[in-house]
Amino acid sequence: MKLFPAFHDLAGKTVVIVGSGEVASRKGRLVAAAGARLVFAGAGLDRDLVEEWRDRAEFDARALSAKIFEGAALAFICVDDEGEAARLARAARAAGAAVNVVDRPDLSDFITPSIIDRGDVVVAVSTGGAAPVLGRRLREKIEALLPKRLTALAAFAKSFRSAVASRLPVARRRAFWESFFDGPIAHRILSGDESGAREAMIEAINHPLSDQAVGVVHIVGAGPGDPDLLTLKALRLLQSADVILYDRLVSDGILDLARRDALRLYVGKARSGHAVPQAEIEQRLIEHARLGRIVVRLKGGDPFVFGRGGEEVDAVRAAGVPVFVTPGVTAATGCAAAAGVPLTHRGVSQAVTFVTGHAKGNGEPELDWRSLATLGHTLVVYMGVAKADVIARRLIENGRAKSTPVAVIENGATDRQKVLKGALTDLGSIVRAGDIKGPALLIIGEVAAKANSETLADFARIERLAA
Numbered sequence: 001m002k003l004f005p006a007f008h009d010l011a012g013k014t015v016v017i018v019g020s021g022e023v024a025s026r027k028g029r030l031v032a033a034a035g036a037r038l039v040f041a042g043a044g045l046d047r048d049l050v051e052e053w054r055d056r057a058e059f060d061a062r063a064l065s066a067k068i069f070e071g072a073a074l075a076f077i078c079v080d081d082e083g084e085a086a087r088l089a090r091a092a093r094a095a096g097a098a099v100n101v102v103d104r105p106d107l108s109d110f111i112t113p114s115i116i117d118r119g120d121v122v123v124a125v126s127t128g129g130a131a132p133v134l135g136r137r138l139r140e141k142i143e144a145l146l147p148k149r150l151t152a153l154a155a156f157a158k159s160f161r162s163a164v165a166s167r168l169p170v171a172r173r174r175a176f177w178e179s180f181f182d183g184p185i186a187h188r189i190l191s192g193d194e195s196g197a198r199e200a201m202i203e204a205i206n207h208p209l210s211d212q213a214v215g216v217v218h219i220v221g222a223g224p225g226d227p228d229l230l231t232l233k234a235l236r237l238l239q240s241a242d243v244i245l246y247d248r249l250v251s252d253g254i255l256d257l258a259r260r261d262a263l264r265l266y267v268g269k270a271r272s273g274h275a276v277p278q279a280e281i282e283q284r285l286i287e288h289a290r291l292g293r294i295v296v297r298l299k300g301g302d303p304f305v306f307g308r309g310g311e312e313v314d315a316v317r318a319a320g321v322p323v324f325v326t327p328g329v330t331a332a333t334g335c336a337a338a339a340g341v342p343l344t345h346r347g348v349s350q351a352v353t354f355v356t357g358h359a360k361g362n363g364e365p366e367l368d369w370r371s372l373a374t375l376g377h378t379l380v381v382y383m384g385v386a387k388a389d390v391i392a393r394r395l396i397e398n399g400r401a402k403s404t405p406v407a408v409i410e411n412g413a414t415d416r417q418k419v420l421k422g423a424l425t426d427l428g429s430i431v432r433a434g435d436i437k438g439p440a441l442l443i444i445g446e447v448a449a450k451a452n453s454e455t456l457a458d459f460a461r462i463e464r465l466a467a
């Protein structure tokens with residue numbers, strides 16, 4: 001380690017910044033966030049800087065001498081002239097201030113790291129002055145991993161510090177806090193349920209040995225398959241889950257991102273077509289949470305779009321277990337983006353409707369065909385492959401042109417994506433001739449003509465060439 005990191009208490013202390021322009025302002029923003037008294041020094045400070053700091057800093061227009069540094073804890077020297085910078089650095093040091101000369105680590109007592117500021121939680125990244133841009137990039141990566149509500153979590157922990165200290169003997173405190181930060185109460189704070197977390201915390205402090213600790217269930221959307229389409233929040237939850245119950249549509253690439261020692265339970269359809277009944281899935285979520293675990297229910301796409309997420313939320317909530325929902329990219333938007341189909345497009349399509357093509361047995365989907373057949377309207381059908389013929393027939397009967405463009409997207413947004421396009425009247429044959437079996441979406445409407453794909457004839461030709 002070249003430089004030793006230490007955090008400086010600047011509350012009420014004086015920081016002198018010599019120089020002007022954006023660099024000086026930026027340094028000002030850093031130290032102002034720590035409660036310092038700020039003085040910008042030098043004649044001819046630029047107008048923007050004075051405007052920005054008018055009511056929050058002082059300005060010292062005296063000639064630059066050792067005097068302006070008297071009483072300063074830190075001094076930032078933001079001047080271009082090297083000789084002048086060295087002279088000012090000496091003067092500031094002689095006045096007792098620690099000095100930073102911008103872009104000159106060799107003239108500085110300290111350097112400013114890249115900072116992630118979450119209230120009491122601060123992460124500082126330094127490359128010892130070797131590569132500030134690398135430092136900034138690392139900061140961006142770390143920033144993406146840290147939940148936005150970390151500030152609230154730290155404030156919550158602070159508010160309970162003395163209560164924990166008075167209730168628990170020293171030997172048990174550390175373990176208590178370890179399990180707090182890994183556990184369901186912290187998850188509730190990070191999910192925005194502070195009052196629930198407060199109640200649970202009081203219970204945990206009053207009954208620290210209780211085995212009644214209730215965990216938490218997160219119902220999480222995994223998107224259409226590409227791990228890059230996971231939300232940052234979904235990724236964080238996967239990495240902290242004790243138990244993950246997942247569906248058939250969740251790809252291996254996504255499961256690979258989960259915590260190594262998490263218990264993974266498959267609850268999707270088996271090869272036999274037999275699926276774990278919904279009531280049993282709900283029961284398992286509740287049982288695992290009642291063991292004090294962080295449970296992630298991982299579902300393809302978005303849990304609230306044809307995902308039965310609402311039923312799971314109701315069941316878990318009715319059992320008195322806290323439950324939160326993290327959205328995911330639904331198949332319609334994920335597949336449309338992957339195939340180059342804008343679901344609405346100015347002058348072409350003014351509305352989009354998501355429907356399910358699912359129907360009981362040999363029946364047909366119960367849909368309002370007349371309104372779905374409106375021109376200038378995109379229709380996205382989930383689970384519609386088996387009913388492609390009847391869907392096309394009903395739309396045509398209700399006024400949609402036979403030539404309306406359609407796109408069939410199988411395994412969209414994955415490396416097995418297949419996209420076929422053609423006319424509405426051929427929808428059933430496209431599905432059959434394209435041998436569409438996997439999860440697939442039907443997109444019906446003028447925008448489907450934009451799909452980056454082969455027509456059925458092209459597709460057959462390509463298949464023949466590949467064979």
Ligand SMILES: C[S@@+](CC[C@H](N)C(=O)[O-])C[C@H]1O[C@@H](n2cnc3c(N)ncnc32)[C@H](O)[C@@H]1O
Pocket residue numbers: 224225249299300301302303304305306307329330331332335381382383384409410411412413414439440441
């Ligand atoms: C039970 S629904 C679940 C939908 C999911 N909750 C969502 O928001 O995407 C399953 C249907 O979603 C569609 N689907 C899901 N993932 C897909 C993908 N990667 N490519 C094409 N269709 C997909 C298919 O129509 C599939 O039959």
